[in-house]
Amino acid sequence: MLDNSRPSEGIRFEELILDDRVHSTLYTDSEVFEAEMDSIFRNGWVFICHDSEIPKAGDFVRRNVGRDPVFAVRGRDGEISVIVNRCAHRGNIICQEERGNAKAFVCQYHGWAYDTKGGLVDVPYPAGFKGDFSCHGLERLAKVDSYQGFVFASFNPTVPSLGDHLGRATELIDRAVEMSPVGRINLSGGWVRHQLNCNWKMLPENDTDGYHVNFVHPSFAQAIRSNYDEAVLQDEESLKSEAKDWGNGHTELNFSPSYSRPLEWFGCAEDRYPSYSKALREAYGQEKGDKILLDGPPHAVIFPNLFLGEMNIVRFEPVAPGVCLHIHTPMYLEGVDDDVNQRILRQSEGALGPTAFLLADDSVIAERTQLALAGKGGWLDLSRGAEREVTDDNGVVVGHLTDETSNRGFWRHYKQVMQGPDQSSPTAAAAAA
Amino acid sequence: MVTIEERLRVEEFLFKEARLADESRYSEWEALAEDDMHYWVPAEAGQDPDDGRISILNDNRTRLATRIRQLxxxxxxxQVPPSRMCRIISNVEIETIADGEYFVRSNVVLYEYRIQADKEMEVWPARVEHKLRMRDGEMKMFSKHIHLLxxxxxxxxxxFII
Known part of the structure; x- marks a missing residue:
């Protein structure tokens, strides 16, 4: 950018984010939003896709990183590149299809052609082109790395490693993929793009808020008799589930302590899918297999835009201060019978998206919250349970299901990211470049 | 080719079904659905309901009953209070599937006033496919597929009921 200042320079995050409350302008202010696009979505790691979405050379999917259009493509060498979807010549969209397979990407405006690494390989009427092909490639995101097939990328060449960013939360991703007896998930089910007219931060906040369930979702409990009401719709003392802060903004609702029998989290008895149970025990051993069958999948947010939503994978996408997308796909498992994945698909359609038994209600509450924050706004309280949360042996902060431990964890990290490193550090210099 | 009388009965059904949905008269609307009802909103153009791709909505009769119970x-x-809605139905084409069973295509534009949230007007244009059958002298539906643009x-x- 021409302006050498950080967009967040004038915003006093230390005054807007306190330990026990946050100010509503964080959800409504366009300068805050612009600062987030820079500090979080360009400077940090962002979840892009799962490698099962683009298994073969030339496979690609379109995505947005913050608001920047990109596509992820697998090269002939098997490596995945994340490339800005903008022709290096005059800025047209290069990759027009949402997903597919291509040997090369040819701009439909003037015919410039690029390979699957974004390198310029052909320019029509070359006599008039005096540039150097190697200087006119597509912009690639500086860093691409993956963990258990989850592909993350960053525009920032000096971003700390993905391992540093994920920290202890790799355990959450491990738990997701270990729902498969072969340790592999498959995101081939397509994505539903649900628009909510609220700030994007309400998505990670609400998805790990265990307090709202009785009040936002009573119609679900009344309409469906399932393990759901046993897991969450109880009085305070008997609720065994936990809200957790894993550090670095990664947060979880751990429902596992509320389950008393295998596959309860799947809404069925163990003998409903005997070959699945057997395969898990054979793959991981009796003890760990039993534990996976009892505990179920994680319900956790990986900062800033990935939600491991039990048997769903969700991407959060900011659009504007008051508009965002909640984009979900079923988390299909490799190495299981089709009927297990069929159940995962039907549950995904039931729980998430515009028509869902759960998320349709969350979305209307979020939109009303956004309305309530209009104008000068005010403070939002985050103090619940601060005095009774504990830090476990692994450094994870654990609170009661209904406590705001998870949201405090989100905001603590957010504040640190938004305040940014010292201006003289390499990361700050890269941000201003 | 259907008769004028058959066409009138089919159109009468479409208008009634639309009015009950517009007015959020959930149980009366549900009573129009047969036991083999499939109520479907695909997430992609050209999607096959059985290809393992996710849908926006994909209800068999049991799940539809749950949906109505929840509402x-x-x-x-x-849907508290229910959206205020008005749907316009046009371009009705009718084919006979079997004796007393019809495949009906229509274009629908639904206007929705989102009174329970941001009080905005949302417009939902769709190509709709119904499968209808006459049972005991009454027209019922056993399939409604809504292809949102x-x-x-x-x-x-x-x-709401789309």
């Missing part, structure tokens, strides 16, 4: 609880926040999204909350 009838009175605490389904997304914007199915690939973004799609806003859609908690």
């Amino acid at each position: 009838n609880t009175g605490v389904r926040h997304a 914007n199915s690939e999204g973004p799609v806003r909350g859609l908690s």
Whole structure:
């Protein structure tokens, strides 16, 4: 950018984010939003896709990183590149299809052609082109790395490693993929793009808020008799589930302590899918297999835009201060019978998206919250349970299901990211470049 | 080719079904659905309901009954109060599938006033396919597929009967 200042320079995050409350302008202010696009979505790691979405050379999917259009493509060498979807010549969209397979990407405006690494390989009427092909490639995101097939990328060449960013939360991703007896998930089910007219931060906040369930979702409990009401719709003392802060903004609702029998989290008895149970025990051993069958999948947010939503994978996408997308796909498992994945698909359609038994209600509450924050706004309280949360042996902060431990964890990290490193550090210099 | 009388009966059904949905008369609307009902909003153009791709909505009769039960609880926040709606149906084409069974295509534009949230007007254009049958002198539906023009999204909350 021409302006050498950080967009967040004038915003006093230390005054807007306190330990026990946050100010509503964080959800409504366009300068805050612009600062987030820079500090979080360009400077940090962002979840892009799962490698099962683009298994073969030339496979690609379109995505947005913050608001920047990109596509992820697998090269002939098997490596995945994340490339800005903008022709290096005059800025047209290069990759027009949402997903597919291509040997090369040819701009439909003037015919410039690029390979699957974004390198310029052909320019029509070359006599008039005096540039150097190697200087006119597509912009690639500086860093691409993956963990258990989850592909993350960053525009920032000096971003700390993905391992540093994920920290202890790799355990959450491990738990997701270990729902498969072969340790592999498959995101081939397509994505539903649900628009909510609220700030994007309400998505990670609400998805790990265990307090709202009785009040936002009573119609679900009344309409469906399932393990759901046993897991969450109880009085305070008997609720065994936990809200957790894993550090670095990664947060979880751990429902596992509320389950008393295998596959309860799947809404069925163990003998409903005997070959699945057997395969898990054979793959991981009796003890760990039993534990996976009892505990179920994680319900956790990986900062800033990935939600491991039990048997769903969700991407959060900011659009504007008051508009965002909640984009979900079923988390299909490799190495299981089709009927297990069929159940995962039907549950995904039931729980998430515009028509869902759960998320349709969350979305209307979020939109009303956004309305309530209009104008000068005010403070939002985050103090619940601060005095009774504990830090476990692994450094994870654990609170009661209904406590705001998870949201405090989100905001603590957010504040640190938004305040940014010292201006003289390499990361700050890269941000201003 | 259907007769004028058959066409009138089919159109009468479409208008009644639309009015009950517009007015959020959930149980009366549900009573129009047969036991083998399939109520479907695909997420992609050209999608096959059995290809393992996710849908925006994909209800068999059991799940549809759950959906109606949830709406009838009175605490389904997304529809408290219910959206105020008005749908215009046009381009009705009717084919006979079997004796007394019809495949019906129509174009629908639904206007929705989102009175329970941001009080905005949302417009939902769709190509709709019904399968209808006469049972005991009454027209019923056993399939309603709603192909939203914007199915690939973004799609806003859609908690009413579409």
